[in-house]
Amino acid sequence: MGRNLQSGKRLRPIDLARRHGLSTQAVRNYEEAGILPAADRTPHGYRAYTALHAGALRAFLALVPGHGHQVAASIMRAVNRGAVDEAFRLVDESHAQLLDDRRTLQAVEGALRELESTAAPEPGAVSGVVSGAAAVSGAGGTFIGPLAGRLGVRPATLRKWERAGLVRPRRDPRTGYRVYDEADVRDARLAHQLRRGGYPPAQIAPVIARVRSAGGLGPLEAALGDWRGRLSARGRAMLTGASELEAYLRERE
Incomplete structure (x- = not known):
């Protein structure tokens, strides 16, 4: 014009x-x-x-x-x-x-597909009284050691992810130990997949925030579609x- x-x-x-x-x-x-x-x-x-x-x-x-x-x-x-x-x-x-944003989206989609295909009850996840260090007595969740073993990382890595906001475990009121519930385990597994893909915690944190705001992996599909559409528009x-x-x-x- x-x-x-x-x-x-x-x-x-x-x-x-x-x-x-x-x-x-x-x-x-x-x-x-x-x-x-x-x-x-x-x-x-x-x-x-x-x-x-x-x-x-x-x-x-x-x-x-x-x-x-x-x-x-x-x-x-x-x-x-x-x-x-x-x-x-x-x-x-x-x-x-x-291009970097597109690759991040592809990595997230790949990580979500892998999580969905390998979804299974986590060892140590309980909803009642279970003996041993893997469980939390009286509350559903798992301690840091069993979760770290499940992911193949060190407990120090999970603590580092917590400081970066990637996981948000609560503390057991009696022991002070970290307790990871189902959503925490999901976030830890997603963080693990993206870290394996070479993404730093600063890029992973917004992705996990999307998962939390969407209410889980399933509802995130709509958010991913919107993200994909905005990248195409850009x-x-x-x-x-x-x-x-x-x-x-x-x-x-």
């Missing part, structure tokens, strides 16, 4: 604003932030924009959905000061982040942004 403007035609801030449902102040703010190139001034001091500014505004607004406001602004500032390679680097970083938005950015680069040339 608006690409048939002659390069020499003068535009007012309101002309740019109306095309995109913005306020004139927003247009002026974008110029001051370096998102738009600096405008010439009329003899009376008013800003005089051109088709180049219209192209810059189109490019920026197209970049925002795929890259976010901050990165889109940085891309436009780099282009406007002639640092095109810097702008391309920022674009590449966004694409790399999207990818498509990046294509649109790239097209408008290329058009703006041609206009600058």
